[in-house]
Amino acid sequence: MNVADLETVLPFLLLATGGVALLLVDLAVPQARKSLTGWLAFVVALAAGVSALALVSGKTMKGFAGMVQADAFAYFADVLLCVVAALVILLSLRYHTARGLMRGEFYPLLLLSLSGMSLAVHAADLLVVFLAIELLSIPLYVLSGFARPRLESEEAALKYFLTGAFASGFLVYGVALIYGASGTTALGDLRAALLDNPALTSDALLMAGLALVMVGLLFKIAAVPFHFWAPDVYEGAPTTVTAFMATATKAAAFLALMRVVAGFAALSPSLAQPFEVADALRPMLALIAAITMIVGNVTALAQQNVKRMLAYSSIAHAGYALAGVASGDATAVLFYLAAYAFATLAAFVVLIAVGSTEGNEDHRYEAYAGLGRRAPLLGVIMALAMFSLIGIPPTAGFVGKYFLFRAVVASDLTWLAVIGVLTSALSAAFYLRVLMVLFMREPETAPEAEPAALAADAPRMVAAYVSAAAVLLIGVFPSAVLALLTGGELVALVR
Amino acid sequence: MTLQQVIFIILAIAVIGSALFVVTTSNLFRGALMLIVAFFGVAGFYVLLDNGLFAVAQVMIYIGAISILIIFSVMLTRGMQAMIPRNAQAGSVAIAAALLFLILLLAFGPFRLVVDLSGVPILSALFRTESARVLGGVPWQFANREVPETYIADFGRALVDLNQFLLPFLLVAFLVDAVLAGAIYIARQRKPAEVIAEREAIAKEEAEELAALQPQPTAPTLPQGAIASTADH
Numbered sequence: 081m082n083v084a085d086l087e088t089v090l091p092f093l094l095l096a097t098g099g100v101a102l103l104l105v106d107l108a109v110p111q112a113r114k115s116l117t118g119w120l121a122f123v124v125a126l127a128a129g130v131s132a133l134a135l136v137s138g139k140t141m142k143g144f145a146g147m148v149q150a151d152a153f154a155y156f157a158d159v160l161l162c163v164v165a166a167l168v169i170l171l172s173l174r175y176h177t178a179r180g181l182m183r184g185e186f187y188p189l190l191l192l193s194l195s196g197m198s199l200a201v202h203a204a205d206l207l208v209v210f211l212a213i214e215l216l217s218i219p220l221y222v223l224s225g226f227a228r229p230r231l232e233s234e235e236a237a238l239k240y241f242l243t244g245a246f247a248s249g250f251l252v253y254g255v256a257l258i259y260g261a262s263g264t265t266a267l268g269d270l271r272a273a274l275l276d277n278p279a280l281t282s283d284a285l286l287m288a289g290l291a292l293v294m295v296g297l298l299f300k301i302a303a304v305p306f307h308f309w310a311p312d313v314y315e316g317a318p319t320t321v322t323a324f325m326a327t328a329t330k331a332a333a334f335l336a337l338m339r340v341v342a343g344f345a346a347l348s349p350s351l352a353q354p355f356e357v358a359d360a361l362r363p364m365l366a367l368i369a370a371i372t373m374i375v376g377n378v379t380a381l382a383q384q385n386v387k388r389m390l391a392y393s394s395i396a397h398a399g400y401a402l403a404g405v406a407s408g409d410a411t412a413v414l415f416y417l418a419a420y421a422f423a424t425l426a427a428f429v430v431l432i433a434v435g436s437t438e439g440n441e442d443h444r445y446e447a448y449a450g451l452g453r454r455a456p457l458l459g460v461i462m463a464l465a466m467f468s469l470i471g472i473p474p475t476a477g478f479v480g481k482y483f484l485f486r487a488v489v490a491s492d493l494t495w496l497a498v499i500g501v502l503t504s505a506l507s508a509a510f511y512l513r514v515l516m517v518l519f520m521r522e523p524e525t526a527p528e529a530e531p532a533a534l535a536a537d538a539p540r541m542v543a544a545y546v547s548a549a550a551v552l553l554i555g556v557f558p559s560a561v562l563a564l565l566t567g568g569e570l571v572a573l574v575r
Numbered sequence: 576m577t578l579q580q581v582i583f584i585i586l587a588i589a590v591i592g593s594a595l596f597v598v599t600t601s602n603l604f605r606g607a608l609m610l611i612v613a614f615f616g617v618a619g620f621y622v623l624l625d626n627g628l629f630a631v632a633q634v635m636i637y638i639g640a641i642s643i644l645i646i647f648s649v650m651l652t653r654g655m656q657a658m659i660p661r662n663a664q665a666g667s668v669a670i671a672a673a674l675l676f677l678i679l680l681l682a683f684g685p686f687r688l689v690v691d692l693s694g695v696p697i698l699s700a701l702f703r704t705e706s707a708r709v710l711g712g713v714p715w716q717f718a719n720r721e722v723p724e725t726y727i728a729d730f731g732r733a734l735v736d737l738n739q740f741l742l743p744f745l746l747v748a749f750l751v752d753a754v755l756a757g758a759i760y761i762a763r764q765r766k767p768a769e770v771i772a773e774r775e776a777i778a779k780e781e782a783e784e785l786a787a788l789q790p791q792p793t794a795p796t797l798p799q800g801a802i803a804s805t806a807d808h
Contacts, residue, residue, distance in 0.1 A: 085737065096749045103756055144742040185760045192753040199746065211746040215753060222757030237761075284682045442787075 088143030088150040091128040092198040098124035099191030106184035121187035129162030149204035157201035170539040172320040178436040193219035197332035206265040224317035236316025243309040251296025257289030267343030300333035304372040314391035323428035327421035357408040365406035372399030377503040387443040409487035419476035422550040423468035452518035466511040476554035590616035
């Protein structure tokens with residue numbers, strides 16, 4: 081066994097073995113003290129994050145016969161995913177106890193899903209892309225139904241499973257067709273084969289395979305028109321799982337998508353090097369990005385439920401990131417996803433705080449009336465999150481959108497940047513509505529939860545501080561994140 | 576006509592016949608049984624192609640797992656055996672399937688089709704075609720390589736070889752682990768007391784939700800007969 085091979089997927093190995101071991105350890109943990117399992121999972125996620133942080137460098141390494149690639153992008157995504165998962169674990173401790181969900185299986189499944197995400201960002205082979213996406217999805221199907229026998233949770237799980245299984249079918253069929261056309265599943269070899277053999281670039285089989293793979297991946301990031309599952313699943317799933325899905329899954333699926341797109345970069349040889357999107361793919365990606373931005377933001381405007389609004393917001397932000405993919409600037413996309421992830425997580429902290437203290441999990445706007453005055457800290461965190469999601473300086477969302485739109489304009493897609501800016505302005509309407517309800521409206525009925533209870537849970541408040549601080553710090557010191565992202569060098573997604 | 580061709584024709588008739596029976600029968604159970612015949616026929620094709628591994632996989636996965644799953648779900652679902660399913664969309668689905676078959680035949684079959692979109696205003700911009708494009712006529716190549724006798728053993732070794740498919744194999748192991756843990760969680764038998772407590776909590780919440788949805792406490796004016804009839808039952 082070659083140690084260098086193991087090093088390329090070290091975070092994955094830590095998470096997967098940690099998850100499996102935790103399944104066994106959990107058997108010995110008494111039902112009354114299941115938070116111990118949570119803390120163990122927290123340690124595993126943090127260890128994996130630290131290992132990724134330690135491995136960050138400008139070098140690109142390949143492992144397992146070229147099936148995985150370890151570069152600065154992958155390690156950056158690893159760190160992001162592990163931090164997000166660790167924060168979700170902190171958020172889950174009190175919430176799950178309050179909602180009667182404190183069961184040990186949650187944490188091993190979360191870690192296994194996280195391990196799939198970690199591998200998806202390292203994937204350099206379509207086979208690994210498919211298996212990693214499955215490994216991240218299957219625990220998520222169960223997690224979204226974790227609150228069974230609650231009907232909305234079961235409905236979320238079944239909907240997610242049926243549509244997800246269908247999308248997986250598209251993905252694997254596409255991989256099979258691409259293999260049939262090119263004789264390889266390795267993205268680097270595919271790129272070389274396309275450069276060597278121009279006849280292959282107009283091959284119907286290859287195009288059909290590419291289209292099917294794109295459908296499968298666009299489903300995972302919930303881009304329009306493959307987004308129909310997202311609002312129902314996000315609303316029905318336990319809020320901790322929703323927070324995890326809306327942030328981590330999206331980041332992982334986006335990096336996998338970008339690697340696949342980069343593998344097909346040689347479709348049109350006229351292409352400039354730093355941009356890794358083929359001319360044949362660019363219009364399609366730009367069109368889907370535009371539709372996703374418009375549909376996501378406009379539909380979010382009409383929502384009466386904060387959780388559902390955040391689901392549409394996540395669709396809209398997938399549109400922004402997809403615009404970045406169309407521009408071919410992976411750095412801008414990953415930066416944006418990090419900014420989006422922490423802002424969304426900060427918003428979910430407030431939802432989870434409400435869900436942990438009020439007897440009835442009610443996320444209608446009216447239920448949030450006056451919350452900002454009863455619990456000012458939560459109000460401020462929500463305000464930060466909303467400002468970042470709109471893109472107001474000095475938050476991370478502003479810098480993220482700045483980098484993103486700059487990249488989009490630089491790749492001659494100015495119309496797409498215009499749509500992005502316009503929909504961002506539109507999005508202020510529903511993001512600011514949350515703040516208006518939070519601070520300026522009187523509650524209809526006497527609130528059930530005491531203000532002290534809302535801010536009582538120490539782990540939750542740590543998660544709140546960390547995500548809020550991340551939103552601010554990324555906004556003020558973007559260069560530190562960029563340094564981590566590039567490792568000091570320009571990184572090729574596929575080689 | 577060689578013996579191979581005779582066997583192929585017999586298998587093809589069996590596969591097409593049983594597949595037709597599956598989509599036309601209104602008895603789900605018989606359909607499931609005939610599906611097994613169709614799957615066996617496809618396994619026979621693999622044997623004819625001298626690929627024993629695929630044949631074994633076909634029998635194990637499609638007959639051993641999928642067909643049995645269908646038969647189990649038919650037998651375990653109450654009233655499904657006596658049910659007569661009707662499909663109002665059969666005609667349109669048949670047309671759609673035929674169209675899809677034609678498209679695939681054109682795209683991947685032996686026929687060639689020259690499409691010139693350069694004159695059409697919108698489509699040419701969308702597909703960026705300055706010149707005519709040839710569709711179909713895919714030059715399928717025969718694999719002239721000799722299949723080694725030990726190909727099944729090679730396949731097994733490739734799965735555990737670091738330089739070949741060790742990582743996907745490992746991944747599948749973790750995947751199966753996640754699937755098992757998840758399935759057990761979903762299907763776990765609860766203690767009756769647990770179920771009752773949960774149902775009571777949910778009923779209480781739903782009642783509260785209902786109460787919250789109807790803020791005006793005006794007493795509903797039921798017709799006299801409605802209350803009397805509930806008392807009767």
